[in-house]
Amino acid sequence: MTRLSVNVNKIAVLRNSRGGRDPDVVRAARACLDAGAHGITVHPRPDARHIRADDVRALARVTAARAVEFNIEGNPFAPPRDGYPGLLALCEETRPAQVTLVPDGDAQLTSDHGFDFARERDALIPLVAAFHALGCRVSLFADAGADIEAARASGADRIELYTGPWAEAFDSGTPETALPAFVTTARQARAAGLGVNAGHDLSQANLGALLAALGGIDEVSIGHALIGEALYDGLDTTVRRYLAITEAAAPRV
Numbered sequence: 389m390t391r392l393s394v395n396v397n398k399i400a401v402l403r404n405s406r407g408g409r410d411p412d413v414v415r416a417a418r419a420c421l422d423a424g425a426h427g428i429t430v431h432p433r434p435d436a437r438h439i440r441a442d443d444v445r446a447l448a449r450v451t452a453a454r455a456v457e458f459n460i461e462g463n464p465f466a467p468p469r470d471g472y473p474g475l476l477a478l479c480e481e482t483r484p485a486q487v488t489l490v491p492d493g494d495a496q497l498t499s500d501h502g503f504d505f506a507r508e509r510d511a512l513i514p515l516v517a518a519f520h521a522l523g524c525r526v527s528l529f530a531d532a533g534a535d536i537e538a539a540r541a542s543g544a545d546r547i548e549l550y551t552g553p554w555a556e557a558f559d560s561g562t563p564e565t566a567l568p569a570f571v572t573t574a575r576q577a578r579a580a581g582l583g584v585n586a587g588h589d590l591s592q593a594n595l596g597a598l599l600a601a602l603g604g605i606d607e608v609s610i611g612h613a614l615i616g617e618a619l620y621d622g623l624d625t626t627v628r629r630y631l632a633i634t635e636a637a638a639p640r641v
């Protein structure tokens with residue numbers, strides 16, 4: 389069954405907006421885990437727009453204490469800056485179960501593309517090895533239609549399908565226009581021996597159809613929509629609704 393990792397970036401956005409401690413990302417993560425979430429995801433950035441290095445350290449302690457997975461996302465090429473030690477250094481400190489490499493720049497509002505694996509494979513190979521040496525599973529952010537053979541050649545364990553285009557097509561009422569590329573890429577990844585995660589702009593509305601079409605997604609990491617929905621319905625109820633969607637999409641034995 390697809391595992392749910394809740395991304396708590398947006399709790400930190402709200403907290404940082406007033407410069408204090410609340411809302412507390414650790415308390416929010418605990419509430420999500422209490423509701424049954426399988427793990428927690430964060431995406432700290434050098435500009436500290438939301439999740440900061442100290443949040444990562446605190447969440448690493450919480451997830452380790454509960455023996456659940458911690459997934460840290462980031463651009464492995466981004467240099468240290470203002471309290472951000474760099475992704476590799478942060479993972480060396482916190483030893484997350486999984487690191488998801490994302491080719492984000494500070495100028496981006498949010499993550500909006502995967503790697504160009506043919507072009508970046510040689511640069512990724514030593515980085516993947518370095519994260520493996522820390523005991524991390526390595527997932528690479530990938531567009532539907534990405535060069536899966538080049539992704540596999542990097543030595544990574546999984547890809548994470550960037551599902552922004554899926555959400556956009558779904559919201560515009562034309563999901564069938566986006567789905568074939570996702571189905572093909574997921575199939576290619578599994579045939580290459582890669583696991584398949586998915587994330588970005590997934591929501592209660594668009595998750596079920598994607599999981600049903602792709603089958604066998606290892607993990608979805610969901611933040612923006614989930615936290616927004618929780619503003620109306622609470623974290624416990626909202627997380628349980630996502631879990632019900634992943635359970636409903638699980639293959640019947």
Ligand SMILES: CC(=O)[C@@H](O)[C@H](O)COP(=O)(O)O
Pocket residue numbers: 395397398430431461490497498499529587588589609611612
């Ligand atoms: C990689 C990805 O799609 C998300 O995990 C990312 O964390 C979104 O970043 P923001 O929460 O800053 O939009």
Ligand SMILES: NCC(=O)COP(=O)(O)O
Pocket residue numbers: 395429461548586587588589590609610611612613614
């Ligand atoms: N990797 C995707 C993620 O962690 C959360 O993305 P979003 O749900 O905030 O768009």
